[in-house]
Amino acid sequence: MLDFINPSHPSEFAVLRLVAEAQEGGGDVFDIGRLCRNLEPGDLAGWEKAWLELGDATEAKAKRELELGHKHTARKFFFHANQYYRMSDVFLAGDELERRKARFLKCQENFRAAAKLHSPPIETIKIPCGAEEYEGYLCHPINPAPGKWPVVFLIGGADAFSEELFFDGRPATERGWALVLVDTPGRGSSIYVKGIPSRPDYEVPVKACIDYLVARPELDPDRIAVIGISMAGYYAPRGVAFEPRVKAYIGWSGCYSVLEDLYLFCPNLRATVRRLLGGVTDEEARKRLKAFTMEGIAQNIKCPTLITHGGHDIRMSVEGAKRLFNEIGAKDKTLKIYDDPKAGGTIHCSHDYWAHNVPFMLDWLEERL
Numbered sequence: 001m002l003d004f005i006n007p008s009h010p011s012e013f014a015v016l017r018l019v020a021e022a023q024e025g026g027g028d029v030f031d032i033g034r035l036c037r038n039l040e041p042g043d044l045a046g047w048e049k050a051w052l053e054l055g056d057a058t059e060a061k062a063k064r065e066l067e068l069g070h071k072h073t074a075r076k077f078f079f080h081a082n083q084y085y086r087m088s089d090v091f092l093a094g095d096e097l098e099r100r101k102a103r104f105l106k107c108q109e110n111f112r113a114a115a116k117l118h119s120p121p122i123e124t125i126k127i128p129c130g131a132e133e134y135e136g137y138l139c140h141p142i143n144p145a146p147g148k149w150p151v152v153f154l155i156g157g158a159d160a161f162s163e164e165l166f167f168d169g170r171p172a173t174e175r176g177w178a179l180v181l182v183d184t185p186g187r188g189s190s191i192y193v194k195g196i197p198s199r200p201d202y203e204v205p206v207k208a209c210i211d212y213l214v215a216r217p218e219l220d221p222d223r224i225a226v227i228g229i230s231m232a233g234y235y236a237p238r239g240v241a242f243e244p245r246v247k248a249y250i251g252w253s254g255c256y257s258v259l260e261d262l263y264l265f266c267p268n269l270r271a272t273v274r275r276l277l278g279g280v281t282d283e284e285a286r287k288r289l290k291a292f293t294m295e296g297i298a299q300n301i302k303c304p305t306l307i308t309h310g311g312h313d314i315r316m317s318v319e320g321a322k323r324l325f326n327e328i329g330a331k332d333k334t335l336k337i338y339d340d341p342k343a344g345g346t347i348h349c350s351h352d353y354w355a356h357n358v359p360f361m362l363d364w365l366e367e368r369l
Contacts, residue, residue, distance in 0.1 A: 002036035009041035020351040026167035027083045051088035078114035082107045104192040111163035129208035135189045136182030144176040148220035151178040157230025161188040186276040197278035200291035206239025241300040248368045251307035254321030258292035261320030298327035305333040315348040
């Protein structure tokens with residue numbers, strides 16, 4: 001049985017992350033629990049089969065409910081199916097690109113089916129960046145105040161699709177803010193479908209995204225916030241350091257050097273990072289990742305900044321978060337370290353402390369946006 005309450009195996013940590021997102025409609029805790037009851041840590045074939053079967057069954061139920069005219073119920077199950085298909089992808093080998101692409105497209109298909117039934121609207125968007133084009137979503141706010149909408153641009157980490165990130169960012173829409181999710185280089189449709197690898201100069205895609213937001217007439221160009229989760233604890237501050245139009249920045253985990261704080265710190269993630277770089281060797285990854293650093297750049301961040309990080313984070317070094325924070329040039333900056341190993345201190349991104357950390361971050365942002 002997989003124990004996601006007291007996780008010790010990568011599969012259990014993956015389930016805990018899903019359970020956290022289930023609080024915002026990204027799955028059903030009881031369906032997840034029933035699946036985990038029949039799985040053992042390390043049974044990768046059983047893992048893939050179980051999540052695929054649950055995804056297929058949930059998608060089929062969503063379609064049946066839609067045929068019956070039960071749009072709210074159908075939307076819920078399409079959202080759940082998206083997440084279950086994503087879980088089936090977690091432990092696929094790095095070179096199984098076609099299978100990964102197929103799983104991603106199932107996630108995208110189900111998420112977009114749910115989005116069509118969602119109120120307020122979730123728009124599919126495309127953002128040009130030089131010769132590249134990134135896909136994503138503009139999620140309209142719930143009961144916004146009169147006037148233009150504040151907007152949160154949420155950037156995901158190493159293996160995060162926009163279709164999953166929606167559940168991480170959904171609480172922002174409840175505060176009357178628009179939520180923007182984009183598959184920037186090395187993530188989601190950009191890597192799985194278009195083959196666009198990650199890059200160190202994330203200021204380039206971030207600028208393209210901010211340009212898009214500023215051009216949208218319903219969005220307030222003076223109230224743009226950026227949140228970076230996990231590996232985007234590097235992507236986001238790298239972009240914000242070059243972007244004066246950002247009003248506030250939150251690091252949902254902080255990363256100074258991807259090489260030191262992530263790749264060398266957590267061997268379990270090395271295959272994933274190599275895949276996001278375009279399927280390179282370990283030697284090549286180590287060379288390329290030297291450029292993924294905030295050295296000489298962090299001091300350019302002048303907007304209000306909050307970084308939260310687990311003091312015993314097992315995937316991304318807390319020392320990198322501290323170094324990033326210390327070098328950031330903003331006068332208004334806060335570092336929140338969760339020291340309790342049982343409550344936000346060990347699980348990456350403090351997913352086990354979701355109900356406390358997410359409101360804390362958004363309350364901080366509400367005071368500044």
